[in-house]
Each structure stands twice: as structure tokens, then as C-alpha cells.
Amino acid sequence: xxxxxxxxxxxxxxxxxxxxxxxxxxxxxxxxxxxxxxxxxxxxxxxxxxxxxxxxxxxxxxxxxxxxxxxxxxxxxxxxxxxxxxxxxxxxxxxxxxxxxxxxxxxxxxxxxxxxxxxxxxxxxxxxxxxxxxxxxxxxxxxxxxxxxxxxxxxxxxxxxxxxxxxxxxxxxxxxxxxxxxxxxxxxxxxxxxxxxxxxxxxxxxxxxxxxxxxxxxxxxxxxxxxxxxxxxxxxxxxxxxxxxxxxx
Amino acid sequence: xxxxxxxxxxxxxxxxxxxxxxxxxxxxxxxxxxxxxxxxxxxxxxxxxxxxxxxxxxxxxxxxxxxxxxxxxxxxxxxxxxxxxxxxxxxxxxxxxxxxxxxxxxxxxxxxxxxxxxxxxxxxxxxxxxxxxxxxxxxxxxxxxxxxxxxxxxxxxxxxxxxxxxxxxxxxxxxxxxxxxxxxxxxxxxxxxxxxxxxxxxxxxxxxxxxxxxxxxxxxxxxxxxxxxxxxxxxxxxxxxxxxxxxxxxxxxxxxxxxxxxxxxxxxxxxxxxxxxxxxxxxxxxxxxxxxxxxxxxxxxxxxxxxxxxxxxxxxxxxxxxxxxxxxxxxxxxxxxxxxxxxxxxxxxxxxxxxxxxxxxxxxxxxxxxxxxxxxxxxxxxxxxxxxxxxxxxxxxxxxxxxxxxxxxxxxxxxxxxxxxxxxxxxxxxxxxxxxxxxxxxxxxxxxxxxxxxxxxxxxxxxxxxxxxxxxxxxxxxxxxxxxx
Numbered sequence: 012x013x014x015x016x017x018x019x020x021x022x023x024x025x026x027x028x029x030x031x032x033x034x035x036x037x038x039x040x041x042x043x044x045x046x047x048x049x050x051x052x053x054x055x056x057x058x059x060x061x062x063x064x065x066x067x068x069x070x071x072x073x074x075x076x077x078x079x080x081x082x083x084x085x086x087x088x089x090x091x092x093x094x095x096x097x098x099x100x101x102x103x104x105x106x107x108x109x110x111x112x113x114x115x116x117x118x119x120x121x122x123x124x125x126x127x128x129x130x131x132x133x134x135x136x137x138x139x140x141x142x143x144x145x146x147x148x149x150x151x152x153x154x155x156x157x158x159x160x161x162x163x164x165x166x167x168x169x170x171x172x173x174x175x176x177x178x179x180x181x182x183x184x185x186x187x188x189x190x191x192x193x194x195x196x197x198x199x200x201x202x203x204x205x206x207x208x209x210x211x212x213x214x215x216x217x218x219x220x221x222x223x224x225x226x227x228x229x230x231x232x233x234x235x236x237x238x239x240x241x242x243x244x245x246x247x248x249x250x251x252x253x254x255x256x257x258x259x260x
Numbered sequence: 261x262x263x264x265x266x267x268x269x270x271x272x273x274x275x276x277x278x279x280x281x282x283x284x285x286x287x288x289x290x291x292x293x294x295x296x297x298x299x300x301x302x303x304x305x306x307x308x309x310x311x312x313x314x315x316x317x318x319x320x321x322x323x324x325x326x327x328x329x330x331x332x333x334x335x336x337x338x339x340x341x342x343x344x345x346x347x348x349x350x351x352x353x354x355x356x357x358x359x360x361x362x363x364x365x366x367x368x369x370x371x372x373x374x375x376x377x378x379x380x381x382x383x384x385x386x387x388x389x390x391x392x393x394x395x396x397x398x399x400x401x402x403x404x405x406x407x408x409x410x411x412x413x414x415x416x417x418x419x420x421x422x423x424x425x426x427x428x429x430x431x432x433x434x435x436x437x438x439x440x441x442x443x444x445x446x447x448x449x450x451x452x453x454x455x456x457x458x459x460x461x462x463x464x465x466x467x468x469x470x471x472x473x474x475x476x477x478x479x480x481x482x483x484x485x486x487x488x489x490x491x492x493x494x495x496x497x498x499x500x501x502x503x504x505x506x507x508x509x510x511x512x513x514x515x516x517x518x519x520x521x522x523x524x525x526x527x528x529x530x531x532x533x534x535x536x537x538x539x540x541x542x543x544x545x546x547x548x549x550x551x552x553x554x555x556x557x558x559x560x561x562x563x564x565x566x567x568x569x570x571x572x573x574x575x576x577x578x579x580x581x582x583x584x585x586x587x588x589x590x591x592x593x594x595x596x597x598x599x600x601x602x603x604x605x606x607x608x609x610x611x612x613x614x615x616x617x618x619x620x621x622x623x624x625x626x627x628x629x630x631x632x633x634x635x636x637x638x639x640x641x642x643x644x645x646x647x648x649x650x651x652x653x654x655x656x657x658x659x660x661x662x663x664x665x666x667x668x669x670x671x672x673x674x675x676x677x678x679x680x681x682x683x684x685x686x687x688x689x690x691x692x693x694x695x696x697x698x699x700x701x702x703x704x705x706x707x708x709x710x711x712x713x714x715x716x717x718x719x720x721x722x723x724x725x726x727x728x729x730x731x732x733x734x735x736x737x738x739x740x741x742x743x744x745x
Contacts, residue, residue, distance in 0.1 A: 059700050062692070087702035099697040103715030109701075112711060117702035152715065169701065 012037045012208050013058075013177060017069035020050075020057045027053045029233035030069065035177070038205040042219055042244060043212045045230035046252040051212045052096060054230070055181040058210075059093040060086050073177070087113075088120035090176030094166040094183050101153035106165065107135060109153045110172050117173060138171045142198050160191035167198035178202070178209045184218040196221030216248040231255040281535065285368060291481075292349035298322060301450050304349050308419045308453075311426060314433075321439040321449035328443040334606035335635045335667060336575050338548065341513060347481045348451045390415060392456045392472045394485055404468060411467050413497075414459040418486055421457035428459055432490055436519035436556045436583070444515040444577070445552040448484045452517065455485030460495035460526070469725055471500040474516075482513040489519070491526035493559065498529040500728055511539075511574060516551045524559030524586065529567070531724055532580075533732050536572035538739075541630075543602030546574025553580035554610075557589035557618075565592035567723045569732045570607060571739040579637065581610035584618035584646075591620040594720040596732070598713075598739045599632030599664070608637040608669075613646040613679070622653040625717045628664035629740055635667040644675040651681040658716050659689045660709065660740065710737035 060083035390404035539546025555564035582591025593609035611620035657666035698708035
């Protein structure tokens with residue numbers, strides 16, 4: 012589904028990612044772990060197409076397309092979804108309106124018929140209920156006045172509505188208490204299927220107790236230092252990242 | 261289809277023709293000779309078969325106009341206007357004998373309004389909205405007259421009102437905006453052509469929304485309409501106004517006057533969607549929109565509410581205001597002003613508190629894009645006798661791009677110790693974070709901006725009657741087309 016070959020990325024002229032090789036097959040969940048400043052969020056942003064994240068070398072191939080040639084909205088239409096570490100507030104725009112615009116914008120780009128308000132609201136209520144969220148959240152302006160947990164749940168709701176092929180969760184566990192963490196991971200697990208893949212970016216192992224990955228990668232100093240199974244996450248939890256940051260120096 | 265989607269489709273439709281109302285209707289017109297002098301004033305008055313007192317009033321205004329200086333305090337720039345290089349009266353020839361009914365109106369004119377999205381044939385009109393259509397200097401049609409007459413409501417061109425109820429016109433004309441108020445209003449008093457007249461009798465709730473649609477068609481022609489709305493005791497009316505003009509390289513002057521009078525317990529809600537031709541992206545052409553709008557809350561417990569969506573015109577100079585004379589009266593001003601390319605807007609309101617316990621509320625949302633500049637200019641004046649009055653003002657500016665400007669100039673003058681005024685102002689930009697977030701969810705950039713701006717304006721859009729709110733939402737998207745990239 013996604014193949015990164017020698018990917019190098021600079022931000023403001025500083026090279027952050029220094030040659031990433033990674034293959035994610037359909038149906039797999041990969042965890043990318045690493046210390047602060049290792050380039051985890053940079054990887055998420057460059058995949059989603061944020062401006063200012065310049066690809067200086069290597070390639071990103073997603074379902075046969077070179078991602079560098081696509082705008083962020085085209086990548087979204089192709090099925091890439093980024094759950095933000097810090098979801099953004101859009102004052103005055105109701106959550107339901109935003110979700111409907113997003114869904115129909117994607118459908119339009121794919122050449123599919125748009126959903127009318129009735130059809131959309133039906134779908135929205137169903138998904139909201141499945142995630143154990145209140146419909147009151149749909150009327151409020153996007154992320155405005157939301158608690159940290161609500162913002163993250165809102166990201167998962169968007170994911171459930173937009174049904175991406177590849178979900179990238181950027182530190183979705185940060186700022187969540189244990190109950191919210193469970194709700195969010197249950198949501199992600201429900202969306203797991205043989206047709207979709209996910210990249211879980213996290214600093215801590217605890218999220219991986221709830222969302223069990225197929226592969227775990229350690230990202231430090233802009234390169235993948237080690238790859239293993241889920242047991243690698245537990246090892247990191249015990250030993251920390253020190254060995255990777257020092258060895259690479 | 262969502263309104264947002266409609267916006268986008270429309271933005272796409274107009275890529276080659278950005279201002280879709282820019283067409284010209286080919287009709288034979290009868291015009292006054294070019295230029296401005298007492299003969300022209302007499303010509304207009306004679307065309308309208310006006311009574312002697314009105315001609316005298318016009319001539320007096322003309323004399324004062326000659327001596328008055330141009331208002332210079334607004335933050336707008338334009339070369340001096342050559343008042344002699346314009347026509348002050350233009351009417352389709354087919355309107356010479358005023359049509360008795362819609363069936364007699366020139367099909368060419370009906371088609372023009374249809375193209376503008378304002379069908380005048382009653383069976384096709386949105387139920388619940390009566391329209392007075394003004395084309396250059398004359399009213400070409402008024403719909404639903406019969407239904408309104410049954411309710412005792414008078415609605416139609418002011419020239420007709422002068423025949424039907426001259427006393428009412430004489431009693432109120434020029435009492436809210438005196439002829440010498442400012443140079444533009446003074447010019448209007450001298451040469452005003454058509455505009456709407458509304459009278460709502462005591463204790464009548466107007467059975468439908470009233471609406472006037474103004475269209476400038478002729479080249480080199482100014483439009484000087486005059487609107488007068490009187491809501492008698494305990495009555496209510498909601499009035500909407502829309503405006504468009506063809507795309508032309510020269511600047512055209514639109515100097516209107518609107519006067520509102522609310523008596524005891526009466527309420528007037530006045531909404532405008534102004535979409536005059538704004539000029540092209542290099543700043544060529546466009547309408548100079550120099551308008552004086554003022555409402556007088558003469559009666560106790562009366563209320564006047566202005567809502568405006570200003571997206572068009574090369575220059576907008578406009579301050580819909582309220583004079584709160586009656587005790588417990590209320591004034592409201594809700595405004596969205598959008599400027600793009602080289603447009604200039606200096607707009608705001610005046611709330612003059614004279615009565616006790618009067619309240620006013622000002623919500624202004626300014627959006628600047630391109631190289632445009634806009635200013636919110638507001639005055640809240642509380643007289644010594646206006647005890648226990650309250651004002652709340654909120655001015656928010658949103659900047660799109662690096663080359664535009666927004667300025668907020670609020671004046672507050674309070675002579676009453678028991679009064680309370682509050683002022684809040686913010687200036688913000690559409691952030692890179694917001695745009696990226698929306699685009700990551702599949703929403704293309706221009707659509708994302710329209711969504712953010714619609715959210716920013718929401719409080720004001722909610723004030724508009726529903727039929728207009730949808731149109732206004734679309735306009736927001738269209739006006740900002742090409743503002744990024």
C-alpha cells in the first residue's frame with residue numbers, strides 16, 4: 012500500500028528525515044516509536060502533504076502514485092487520513108457541516124455522487140453512536156472549546172466517516188486519560204480491516220496495549236534504527252530510547 | 261447539495277466570467293441630457309409628475325449641493341468625480357406608459373431579472389417575498405401588490421406613492437436624512453429617481469418579506485434611488501435589498517438614501533446583499549457606492565435592525581445608523597464586508613442614544629483579501645438624557661494574504677453616567693494550520709477558505725432571512741475567488 016524508499020525531508024533547510032525505508036502492506040498496522048525530536052511528526056506531515064516539509068530525496072509511493080505530486084486534498088481523496096496531534100479549531104463551522112463538506116469533497120474528487128443532508132445525517136448518527144459519542148458534539152463548532160479527549164475522539168469520528176485506506180495517528184494518545192485512551196483505541200480497532208492499514212506514531216508503549224501492531228519501528232535521529240514485532244515496544248518501555256540516540260551519534 | 265458545494269460549483273462556473281451579473285440588457289432607453297443643472301432637476305421632476313413642493317425641495321437641495329464640500333474623512337482614494345460627465349435619468353422606453361400589470365412589462369426586462377435569479381412572474385416567485393424591481397431610474401414591476409393591499413400595506417415605487425399617498429411622503433421625506441446631511445445625500449435629494457416606499461399600518465405584521473432589487477444597466481448612468489419605510493405603531497416589516505450592475509470599465513456612481521421610521525412598538529428589519537460590480541482585478545471600473553442609510557426609532561419600544569452583506573462595489577462608503585429617540589428603543593447593526601483585489605470599503609454605523617433605556621448592538625465582520633483595504637468606522641453617542649443605556653460593539657477583522665489591510669476606528673462619546681458601553685475588537689488571519697487541517701480532510705483550498713470565512717461570519721449570516729442567507733453564503737465564496745495562490 013505504502014512504500015518509502017530512502018525518503019529525505021528538510022524543514023527550513025534542516026534535514027529531519029535522513030533516508031527512511033518502509034513498506035506497509037494492506038491490512039497491516041505499524042507502530043513508529045521514538046524519542047522527542049526524532050522526526051515522527053515530520054513523517055506524518057510529509058505523508059499528508061503539509062507545506063514547508065520538503066522532500067529532498069527518495070520517494071513515497073502510495074497505491075502506485077508518487078505522493079509528492081499530489082496536493083493534500085488529493086492525497087485525502089486517495090485515502091490518506093492524518094489524525095492530528097493537535098486538532099485545529101474552526102470557529103463558527105459546525106462539526107456536522109465540516110464533516111459533510113469533507114465527505115462530499117472526497118466523493119466529488121473520486122467521481123462519486125454526493126450524499127444529501129438526510130443521508131449524511133443518518134450515517135453520522137450511526138457512526139457517532141458506534142463510538143459512544145454524544146450527538147451534541149456535532150452541533151458545536153469544530154474543536155472549539157473541546158477538551159483534549161473530545162478533540163481526539165473527534166479525530167476518530169472523522170476517520171470513521173471518511174473511511175481512509177491508510178490512517179496515520181500522530182501521538183493520538185498524548186493528553187488522554189485512561190478512559191479516553193480506551194474509547195479512542197476501541198474506535199481505531201473497529202476500523203481495522205484486511206483492506207486498510209494504519210501507522211501509529213507514539214512515544215509510549217501504552218497505546219500499543221490497546222491497538223496491537225503487526226510491526227514496530229524505532230525512529231531516532233531521522234532514520235529507522237530497528238524494526239521488530241510487538242515485543243519490541245515492550246523492550247523499549249523497559250530500556251528507553253537511550254541506546255538508539257547514543258549509538259547513532 | 262450543500263451550500264458549500266454550491267459555492268464551489270459557482271466559483272468554478274465563473275472562472276471565465278468572475279462576476280456573473282456583468283451582462284448588459286439591450287433596451288432602448290429614454291435619457292435626460294448628459295450633465296447636471298437645474299434643468300435636469302426639473303426634467304426628472306416633470307418625468308415623475310411630481311407636485312410643486314417636491315420640485316422646490318429638489319431645487320433647494322441642488323443649490324446646497326453646489327456649495328457643499330465632498331466628505332474627505334473616509335479612508336478611501338479616488339480621482340475627483342466629474343458630475344457633468346454622467347446621465348441622471350435613464351428609463352427603458354417601454355416604461356413610458358407605466359404597465360398596469362406584469363403582463364404588460366417588456367419581456368426583455370423580465371428576462372433580465374430572471375437571469376439575475378429574481379423571477380418576477382408571481383407563480384414562479386418564492387412564496388412569501390414581494391419584489392419591487394428597479395432598473396436604472398425607474399421601477400419596472402412590483403409583485404404581490406394585491407395581497408399586500410389587502411393587509412393595508414403600501415409597497416411600490418416612491419413615484420407612485422407620491423400619487424397615492426402624497427401626505428405620507430411629504431410628512432416623512434427628508435426627516436431622517438436631511439437634504440444637507442452630506443454631499444452624496446444632498447445630490448440624491450436633488451436628483452433621486454425611483455426607489456421603494458413602504459408603509460405598514462398600525463398593528464399590522466407585514467404578511468410577507470418585502471424586497472427591492474436594484475439594477476444599474478446603462479453606461480455612464482448614476483443610480484440615485486430613495487427608499488422610505490414607515491412602520492406605524494405596533495407594526496412589523498422585514499425588507500430586503502439586492503443590487504447588481506454590468507461590468508464596465510468606467511466607474512459609476514450610486515448615491516442612494518434610505519430613511520426608516522419606526523413609531524411606538526414598531527419593528528423594521530432591513531437587510532442588504534450588496535453585489536454591485538466591484539471592478540476588475542486591476543481596479544478598473546466598478547461602482548462607487550456612496551450611500552446614506554439611517555433609521556429613526558421615534559416611538560417607545562421601537563426597534564430597527566440593519567443587516568448588510570457588502571461584497572461588491574469598487575468603493576463602499578456606507579454607515580447604516582440608528583437614532584434611538586424613543587425610550588426603550590433598540591438599534592442593531594450586523595455587517596459583513598468583504599473586499600478583494602483593489603476594492604476599498606469604509607463602512608460602519610452610528611448609534612445615537614437619545615431616549616432612556618435604549619440599547620444598541622453592533623457586530624461587524626470584515627474580511628480583506630488581495631490588495632484591498634477596509635475600515636470599520638463606528639460612532640456610539642450617548643446623550644446626557646439617555647439614562648441607563650447600553651451598547652455592545654464587536655468588530656472582527658480577518659485578513660487573507662499579506663497585501664491587504666483592515667482598520668478599526670470606533671468612536672464612543674458618552675455623556676450619561678448610568679450608561680454602559682462595551683467594545684471588543686479582534687484581527688486575525690486564516691492560519692496555515694486551519695487550511696492544512698481542512699485540506700487534509702479532502703476540502704480543496706478555495707472551498708476551505710470559503711468554509712472558514714462563512715464560519716467567521718456566522719453570527720451575521722444567521723440574522724439574514726433564509727432565502728438571502730443562502731445567497732449570501734454563496735457570495736462569500738465567490739467574492740474571495742482568486743484571493744489565494
